[in-house]
Amino acid sequence: MRTVVQHSFGGPEVLELVEAERPQPLSGEVLVRVHASALNPVDAVVRSGNFPLLGEPPFGVGWDISGVVEEAGPGARFAVGDEVYGMPFFPRAANGYSDYVAVPSRQVARKPASLDHVHAAALPLAGLTAWQGLVDAAQLAEGDRVLIHRAAGGVGHLAVQIAKARGAHVIALASEGKHAYLRELGADEVIDYRTTDFTEAVRDLDVVFDSNAQGERSLSVLRPGGVLVTILEHGNPQLAAATRAAGRRFAGISVEPDYASLEAITALVDAGRIRPYVAETFPLAEVAKAHELLETGRTQGKIVLTL
Known part of the structure; x- marks a missing residue:
């Protein structure tokens, strides 16, 4: 699979798109085929080293994901083919800028039916x-x-x-x-x-x-x-x-994964009470350009990577 990693702190140029082994879901986990992954300001400050949340590189930033369950471990609360979204593992590494992410099934929720994956990915964090x-x-x-x-x-x-x-x-x-x-x-x-x-x-x-x-x-x-x-x-x-x-x-407030709150947000989205705004999308290969835009600090709404 493709995934974005960095081997040093620095500007957007330290983000590298590489090939890696696809993770395997454990008991209670699901393997999500990621269709979209949103950027957040924390991604940039962790990448730069200004907020050393994940320790020393190498690591991958990115937490917001939306996609489809590809595999389900024993006891997981979703089945293959379910569309899910969430912010797994935060504040630990989730490697969200990846084709596949293995996540605890109670850290994601069913994707709002009224949103595509791009807009769903803009919601969790x-x-x-x-x-x-x-x-x-x-x-x-x-x-x-x-x-x-x-x-x-x-x-x-x-x-x-x-x-x-x-x-x-x-x-x-x-x-x-x-x-x-x-x-x-x-x-x-x-x-x-x-x-x-x-x-x-x-x-x-x-x-x-x-x-x-x-x-x-x-x-x-x-x-x-x-x-x-x-x-x-x-x-x-x-x-x-x-x-x-x-x-x-x-x-x-230090945000944490919470499927119950995500489900409450989903209900408001599907009732037409909340709509996420996506300012711009970038393909995964242009992740550095996406981070450059993120760091301007002037974006209205969210920036999303498409996979």
């Missing part, structure tokens, strides 16, 4: 991050007022839709050119962070969903007892202490 932050940690409820940083990004655009599906009043932060798009997704208010200081524009929020390391500044816009959800500063003890001292609740 970003969708689970938003779900685990807003639903599991913040327990976002109908009528809650929530501010979402980087609302047009991979995580943000799904957070906006999940929050609306929960009946929340959504305030989205993004550059002006993305405002119309965010209103189409359901945002009730949109603020241009380039021209407006959000700390002066909003007050008394129930939840802030921070994916931009703006946790300390975000405390002032939360009501007493409000929840700060942070995905970049989840391991910051000073921020956690400051949040509690201010009478707010701290929720640091």
Whole structure:
């Protein structure tokens, strides 16, 4: 099979497409023939060495996959031919940029029937991050007022839709050119962070969903007892202490595989409540080009590799 590996830290050029042995599924695992694999910002920082999550190379990055079960180990909860998607093994290596991936069957879910593999692959890591932050940690409820940083990004655009599906009043932060798009997704208010200081524009929020390391500044816009959800500063003890001292609740999120939450996301997708946005696709052989685009940090929605 084809797989992408790297033997050193560095820029996109360190990513190599090589031939490797096809993995064999163990008990409780399925072998997935991958049709699409999405990129996430964590892929780039792990590849570069700025976030040494996987230790020293060689290794392969990539976690989001969508494909078809090719083999099923004893006790696996899917059968050959089932279409599945997920984010297996995170934060350990999954080698998601591969033709085949062997994964625990409880770390993937049945693919949304209304999506092709490209759009399904765009969902797991970003969708689970938003779900685990807003639903599991913040327990976002109908009528809650929530501010979402980087609302047009991979995580943000799904957070906006999940929050609306929960009946929340959504305030989205993004550059002006993305405002119309965010209103189409359901945002009730949109603020241009380039021209407006959000700390002066909003007050008394129930939840802030921070994916931009703006946790300390975000405390002032939360009501007493409000929840700060942070995905970049989840391991910051000073921020956690400051949040509690201010009478707010701290929720640091490090996303993990969760088939039950994926199934809840699937239900919302197939009900027309959530739609992932794919900015661009690349064939697996052009993975370095895909990473170059990823590192611009200006992509709306997700970038996906096709296999």
